[in-house]
Amino acid sequence: MENRNKIIDCTIRDGGLVNNWDFSVSFVQDLYNGLSEAGVEYMEIGYKNSPKLLNATEPNPWRFLDDNFLKEIIPEKKFTKLSALVDIGRVDPNDILPREQSVLDMIRIACYIREVDKGLELVKMFHDLGYETSLNIMALSSVPEHQLIEAFEMVKESPVDVVYIVDSFGSLDPMDIEHQVKKFKAMLPNKQLGIHTHNNMQLAFANTLTAMRNGVSFLDSSVYGMGRAAGNCHTELLVTHIQKPSYEVKPVLRVIEEHMLEMRQKWEWGYIIPYMISGTLNEHPRVAMAYRNSDDRDKFVDFYDKVTSPESSISSLSK
Amino acid sequence: MENRNKIIDCTIRDGGLVNNWDFSVSFVQDLYNGLSEAGVEYMEIGYKNSPKLLNATEPNPWRFLDDNFLKEIIPEKKFTKLSALVDIGRVDPNDILPREQSVLDMIRIACYIREVDKGLELVKMFHDLGYETSLNIMALSSVPEHQLIEAFEMVKESPVDVVYIVDSFGSLDPMDIEHQVKKFKAMLPNKQLGIHTHNNMQLAFANTLTAMRNGVSFLDSSVYGMGRAAGNCHTELLVTHIQKPSYEVKPVLRVIEEHMLEMRQKWEWGYIIPYMISGTLNEHPRVAMAYRNSDDRDKFVDFYDKVTSPESSISSLSK
Numbered sequence: 001m002e003n004r005n006k007i008i009d010c011t012i013r014d015g016g017l018v019n020n021w022d023f024s025v026s027f028v029q030d031l032y033n034g035l036s037e038a039g040v041e042y043m044e045i046g047y048k049n050s051p052k053l054l055n056a057t058e059p060n061p062w063r064f065l066d067d068n069f070l071k072e073i074i075p076e077k078k079f080t081k082l083s084a085l086v087d088i089g090r091v092d093p094n095d096i097l098p099r100e101q102s103v104l105d106m107i108r109i110a111c112y113i114r115e116v117d118k119g120l121e122l123v124k125m126f127h128d129l130g131y132e133t134s135l136n137i138m139a140l141s142s143v144p145e146h147q148l149i150e151a152f153e154m155v156k157e158s159p160v161d162v163v164y165i166v167d168s169f170g171s172l173d174p175m176d177i178e179h180q181v182k183k184f185k186a187m188l189p190n191k192q193l194g195i196h197t198h199n200n201m202q203l204a205f206a207n208t209l210t211a212m213r214n215g216v217s218f219l220d221s222s223v224y225g226m227g228r229a230a231g232n233c234h235t236e237l238l239v240t241h242i243q244k245p246s247y248e249v250k251p252v253l254r255v256i257e258e259h260m261l262e263m264r265q266k267w268e269w270g271y272i273i274p275y276m277i278s279g280t281l282n283e284h285p286r287v288a289m290a291y292r293n294s295d296d297r298d299k300f301v302d303f304y305d306k307v308t309s310p311e312s313s314i315s316s317l318s319k
Numbered sequence: 320m321e322n323r324n325k326i327i328d329c330t331i332r333d334g335g336l337v338n339n340w341d342f343s344v345s346f347v348q349d350l351y352n353g354l355s356e357a358g359v360e361y362m363e364i365g366y367k368n369s370p371k372l373l374n375a376t377e378p379n380p381w382r383f384l385d386d387n388f389l390k391e392i393i394p395e396k397k398f399t400k401l402s403a404l405v406d407i408g409r410v411d412p413n414d415i416l417p418r419e420q421s422v423l424d425m426i427r428i429a430c431y432i433r434e435v436d437k438g439l440e441l442v443k444m445f446h447d448l449g450y451e452t453s454l455n456i457m458a459l460s461s462v463p464e465h466q467l468i469e470a471f472e473m474v475k476e477s478p479v480d481v482v483y484i485v486d487s488f489g490s491l492d493p494m495d496i497e498h499q500v501k502k503f504k505a506m507l508p509n510k511q512l513g514i515h516t517h518n519n520m521q522l523a524f525a526n527t528l529t530a531m532r533n534g535v536s537f538l539d540s541s542v543y544g545m546g547r548a549a550g551n552c553h554t555e556l557l558v559t560h561i562q563k564p565s566y567e568v569k570p571v572l573r574v575i576e577e578h579m580l581e582m583r584q585k586w587e588w589g590y591i592i593p594y595m596i597s598g599t600l601n602e603h604p605r606v607a608m609a610y611r612n613s614d615d616r617d618k619f620v621d622f623y624d625k626v627t628s629p630e631s632s633i634s635s636l637s638k
Contacts (some may be wrong), residue, residue: 173560174493174525175532201556202518206493206525213494236592237520240599241492249599253619256592261617273555273575280559280568298580300572 003244005212006041008194008220009235012062013044013085014227019267021046021062025073027259028062031223034255036078038239039246042106045070048084050092066095070103081105085136088115091122099130106132108164113143116151120158127159134162134194134218140180141171141282152187162192162218167207170200170230170279174210181214194218197233199225200279202271204233209241223252224260229285230275268292273300281307322563324531325360327513327539328554331381332363332404333546338586340365340381344392346578347381350542353574355397357558358565361425364389367403369411385414389422400424404455407434410441418449425451427483432462435470439477446478453481453513453537459499460490460601471506481511481537486526489519489549489598493529500533513537516552518544519598521590523552528560542571543579548604549594587611592619600626 011031012023028045035043046062054064061069065084074082083106099105107126111119116137123133135155137143155163165180172180177195184193195211197204197220208219221238225231236256240249264270274288277300291303330350331342347364354362365381373383380388384403393401402425418424426445430438435456442452454474456462474482484499491499496514503512514530516523516539527538540557544550555575559568583589593607596619610622 173528175528199521201560202521202524202553205521209492209494234521236595240595241520250620250623253592253596253623257617257619273572276555276559277572298576300576301569304569304572 003242004217005242005244006218007235007238007242008042008044008083008218009035009040009080009222010044010196010220010232011222011226011235013046014220014232015222015269016046016062017228018226018231018269019263021060023062029073030259031255032074032080033078034223034251035235036080037251038235038248039244040080040235040239040252042081042083044083044085044108045104046084048086048095048104048107049090050095053090053092065104067097067102067104074103077103083108083132085110086122087111088118088122093125096126096129102131104131106134108134108136110136110138110166112138113147113151116154120154120160123158123160132162133160134164135160136164136166136194136196138166139168139284140166141169141176148183149187156188156190160191162194163188164194164196164218164220165211165216166196167198169282169284170198170204170275171282172197172207173201173203174206177207177210178214181211181216185215192217194220196220198227198230198279198285199232199271200230200275200285204231205237205241208233208238212242224256224264226260226263226269229269229289230271230279231269274303277304277307283307322561323536324561324563325537326554326557326561327361327363327402327537328354328359328399328541329363329515329539329551330541330545330554332365333539333551334541334588335365335381336547337545337550337588338582340379342381348392349578350574351393351399352397353542353570354554355399356570357554357567358563359399359554359558359571361400361402363402363404363427364423365403367405367414367423367426368409369414372409372411384423386416386421386423393422396422402427402451404429405441406430407437407441412444415445415448421450423450425453427453427455429455429457429485431457432466432470435473439473439479442477442479451481452479453483454479455483455485455513455515457485458487458603459485460488460495467502468506475507475509479510481513482507483513483515483537483539484530484535485515486517488601488603489517489523489594490601491516491526492520492522493525496526496529497533500530500535504534511536513539515539517546517549517598517604518551518590519549519594519604523550524556524560527552527557531561543575543583545579545582545588548588548608549590549598550588593622596623596626602626 048065051064109122193216197207221235222232223235225234236252239247278288367384370383512535516526540554541551542554544553555571558566597607
C-alpha cells in the first residue's frame with residue numbers, strides 16, 4: 001500500500017514563536033533546500049497575517065509573508081510545497097493572490113472552537129482562490145465534546161481539505177490521541193486529518209506516530225523540534241522512522257549540524273521542567289515562558305507551588 | 320482497582336555509566352530521601368559486582384556496593400526499597416549477605432540471552448538468600464525469537480519474581496513494545512514483567528506507558544533521564560503522569576533543581592543526534608559515545624555516513 005503520509009515542517013512558523021522570527025534569508029533557503037532533498041512534502045514558511053491589522057511597527061518577513069518577497073528568495077520551487085498559517089481576524093483579503101500567482105500552495109487557518117464559523121469563511125476564500133486548505137482547531141484538550149460536535153456539522157459541509165488535531169498545550173498522551181483521532185474520523189469521514197503536537201511531556205513523536213497509525217495523514221514537525229516552549233515533534237525523527245522510500249534523513253541532519261545547534265544555544269525550546277508542568281496541568285505555556293524569562297527560571301519547586309496553589313491562579317501569574 | 324505499578328529509579332546505577340559513578344554521598348542521600356517522599360517504590364543504588372573480579376584499582380562505592388558502607392550512609396530506611404544490579408561472572412558469592420542482614424531488598428541480574436542459564440543460577444542464589452529478584456535480558460531488540468522461547472522454558476521454572484524487557488539500544492517504538500509485552504505475557508504467565516527503556520528516539524516515556532498499559536508492572540526510570548547515552552525514561556514524568564495517590568512530583572522536582580541541572584552541565588546524556596542515529600540503526604551506543612568524546616562530536620552527517628557506509632562497519636569504528 002502506498003504511504004500517503006505527508007510531513008509539514010513548521011520550523012519557521014512555530015519556531016518563530018521562539019525567536020520572533022529572527023531567521024536569516026539564507027537559513028530559510030538552506031532549510032527549504034534541505035527539506036526538499038529530504039523528501040518532506042510541505043514547509044510552513046511563516047504566517048500570512050496582515051501587518052496593518054496587527055499594528056506592526058517593525059518589518060517581520062516570516063510573520064507577514066509577502067508574495068513578491070517569497071518569489072525573490074525562492075525563485076525556483078523544488079520538491080517541497082509551501083504553506084502559510086493565518087489567524088482569524090488578522091487576514092486582509094487584499095493581500096491574497098490567486099494560487100497560480102503565488103509561491104504558496106496551502107493556507108492553514110488556526111482558530112479556537114468558538115471561531116470555527118469564521119475559520120470556515122477563510123477556508124472558503126482560500127479554497128476559491130485555488131489553495132489547499134486546512135483548519136487547525138487549537139487547544140483541543142480544553143474543548144467540550146458538544147462544542148466539537150456542533151463545529152463538525154459545519155466543518156464537514158465546507159471545502160476544507162484537512163482538519164487538524166492540535167495539542168496546543170502538550171497535555172495529551174498516546175491514549176488521548178487515539179481517542180481523539182477515532183472521534184475525528186467518525187465525525188468527519190470525508191476529510192483528511194492532521195496532527196500538531198507539542199513536546200512538553202516528551203510525547204510529541206509518540207503522539208504523532210499514534211495518530212499516523214490511526215489514520216492521520218498530515219504530520220506536523222520541526223527540525224530539532226524548534227517551536228514554542230517545549231517545541232514540536234522532531235522532523236528528523238519522522239523522516240528516519242516512517243517507511244517511505246522518498247524520505248532521507250541526511251539533509252535534515254545537515255540543517256541541524258549547520259544551524260540548529262547554534263540556534264538552540266541562542267534561543268530556548270524543548271523539554272524544560274516548567275513546560276513539563278504546564279503540559280501536565282493542561283495549561284497554556286505562557287506562564288511558564290514568562291517564568292523562564294525571569295530570574296527565577298530554574299526554581300522548579302517554586303513554580304510548581306505557584307501554578308498549583310489554590311490561591312494564585314495560573315492566569316494571575318501571567319500578568 | 321489498586322494500581323500495582325512500581326517505579327524503580329535507576330539514576331545512580333544507569334547514571335553512573337555516564338559519570339563513572341562520580342556521585343557524592345550527600346547527593347545519593349538527597350536522592351534517596353526525595354524518592355521516598357515522592358512515593359517511588361525502589362531505588363537502584365548501584366552495582367553489586369566484585370571489585371576483585373573486575374580487577375578494579377580505584378574504589379567506586381556505587382559500582383561495588385558494600386553492605387557496611389550502605390548501612391552507614393542510609394542508617395534508616397524510609398519508604399523506598401533498595402535494589403542493586405549484578406552482571407554474570409562478576410559476582411563473588413562471599414560478598415553477599417542474607418537479605419535480613421543487608422540494606423538491599425532486591426537484586427537484579429543483567430544478562431544476554433546466551434547467558435540466561437547463568438543468570439538463573441544467580442537468581443536462585445539471591446532468591447535463596449531472601450532477596451526479591453529480577454532477570455533483565457539485555458539487547459532484546461537483537462534476540463531471535465527461537466532463542467527467547469528456549470530461554471523462557473528455563474525462566475518460567477525459576478523462582479525469579481520479575482522478568483524485564485530491556486530496550487538497551489533505544490531502538491524500539493510503542494508498537495514494538497506492545498508486541499514484545501504480549502509475547503512475554505503469553506510465554507511467562509506466572510511472572511511479573513518489567514520495562515527498561517532508553518530515550519534515543521524520544522520514546523522512553525511513551526514506551527514505558529505502552530508497556531504499563533499492556534500489563535507490565537515494574538517501570539524503570541531515572542531522575543531527569545540520567546542514564547547512559549540518550550538516558551532513560553524520566554522519573555518525574557512517571558510520577559506526575561501515573562495515577563497513584565502515593566506519588567508526589569515535587570520531591571523529584573527538588574532533586575532536579577538542586578542537583579540534576581548542574582550535573583547535566585557537567586556530564587552529557589539525553590536526546591543527542593548520534594544517539595538518535597544509533598537507536599534508529601538498532602546498534603549499541605558505544606560508537607556514538609566515542610564519537611561524542613572526539614573533536615568531531617557535532618559532525619552529524621559525517622557520523623551518519625560512517626555508521627551507514629557498507630565499507631566501514633560500526634564495530635570497526637569503535638576500535
